[in-house]
Every structure is written in C-alpha cells, then in structure tokens.
Amino acid sequence: MRGATPAALTPAAAREALPEATLCHIVDGDRTLLIRKQRGVGAGKLVGPGGKLEGEETPRECVVREVREELGIRVSDPDRAGAFAYWADDWSAVVHVFRATAYDGTPTESEEAVPVWAPVDDLPTGEMWATDREWLPAVLDGDRFRGTFVYHAGEPRHVDVKTGVDAVAFGRP
Numbered sequence: 018m019r020g021a022t023p024a025a026l027t028p029a030a031a032r033e034a035l036p037e038a039t040l041c042h043i044v045d046g047d048r049t050l051l052i053r054k055q056r057g058v059g060a061g062k063l064v065g066p067g068g069k070l071e072g073e074e075t076p077r078e079c080v081v082r083e084v085r086e087e088l089g090i091r092v093s094d095p096d097r098a099g100a101f102a103y104w105a106d107d108w109s110a111v112v113h114v115f116r117a118t119a120y121d122g123t124p125t126e127s128e129e130a131v132p133v134w135a136p137v138d139d140l141p142t143g144e145m146w147a148t149d150r151e152w153l154p155a156v157l158d159g160d161r162f163r164g165t166f167v168y169h170a171g172e173p174r175h176v177d178v179k180t181g182v183d184a185v186a187f188g189r190p
C-alpha cells in the first residue's frame with residue numbers, strides 16, 4: 018500500500034497505510050499560537066504544535082500530550098478541524114488537525130519548540146509549509162477541511178484541499 022499513488026488511495030486506506038500525526042491550532046482572540054520547530058520533521062518552520070501518535074493513543078490524546086510536551090500548556094477543548102494525507106521524499110503521514118481556544122498555563126519554550134504568536138489575519142506564510150496556507154485560514158475560522166498533498170524536493174507537486182467538509186473519513190476522532 019505504501020507504493021500506491023494518492024489518486025488510488027481512499028482516506029480510509031491512507032490511514033491504514035501511513036503513520037499518523039497531529040497538529041493543534043490554538044486561537045486566542047485575533048492571534049494564534051505557532052511554534053518555531055526546533056527539530057524533526059519541518060525543523061526551522063513555523064507550525065502548529067503537534068507530533069506523531071504513540072502506541073494506542075487517539076489523535077485527540079496525542080495532540081493534548083504533544084502541546085503539553087512542546088509548550089507546557091494544557092489544551093482543554095481540542096476540536097477536530099480536519100485532516101490531510103501528506104507524502105514527501107522522507108516522510109509521509111495522515112495528519113489530524115485540531116482547533117482549540119481554551120488552555121491552562123503559559124506557553125513556554127522547550128527543546129522542541131519556541132512559542133510564537135501570530136495575527137490570525139496576517140499569518141507568516143513565508144515561514145510555514147507551502148500547503149498550510151491552503152487550509153489554515155479556514156481552520157482558524159472554525160471551518161473543516163480535508164486535504165491531500167505530495168511534496169517532492171521540498172516543493173508541493175500535488176495539492177488538493179476541500180473546505181466545508183468533514184474529515185472523519187480519515188479516521189478516529
């Protein structure tokens with residue numbers, strides 16, 4: 018299945034075939050909380066906090082754990098906003114995206130992440146994954162989406178995003 022082309026891969030099959038990861042987009046009034054990723058996939062970029070699923074945890078459990086590990090805060094209302102299947106030369110995954118508005122604690126720098134607040138209506142897209150701009154504004158706005166992306170040599174070669182649709186076909190909440 019890993020060799021299947023995206024066109025042949027249904028969302029359910031993608032989840033079977035690919036590792037799963039999460040992203041959390043916290044909205045606080047007119048700003049949103051990103052991290053400057055210090056290591057791993059996407060190091061150096063501005064991204065939502067998140068990471069790979071571990072063991073039998075659900076995506077929601079994963080995103081709460083990752084936000085706590087990376088920023089030292091506890092999100093209390095992560096809401097599933099969408100998902101994308103993502104293929105690149107060195108890493109491919111189904112990434113579950115959550116939106117949250119409530120958290121306890123103060124975002125604090127860790128080995129993995131430096132917190133960066135960004136204005137919701139002026140996102141630093143030049144420092145983000147090229148395809149994040151296709152779905153992040155909708156997520157920050159409370160909309161839902163589903164996406165499929167193929168990157169080669171760091172450039173997006175296939176980009177398919179549908180907003181206003183449920184991503185539940187990509188898997189468990």
Ligand SMILES: Nc1nc2c([nH]c(=O)n2[C@H]2C[C@H](O)[C@@H](COP(=O)(O)OP(=O)(O)OP(=O)(O)O)O2)c(=O)[nH]1
Pocket residue numbers: 038039040056057058059064065066067068069070103110112146148149
């Ligand atoms: N914003 C954004 N993030 C992405 C994209 N593709 C992609 O895999 N990611 C994220 C999903 C995960 O949060 C992250 C990959 O996991 P990670 O390397 O941070 O994993 P981790 O913290 O569990 O692992 P580690 O560093 O301890 O090995 O990259 C994308 O297109 N845009």
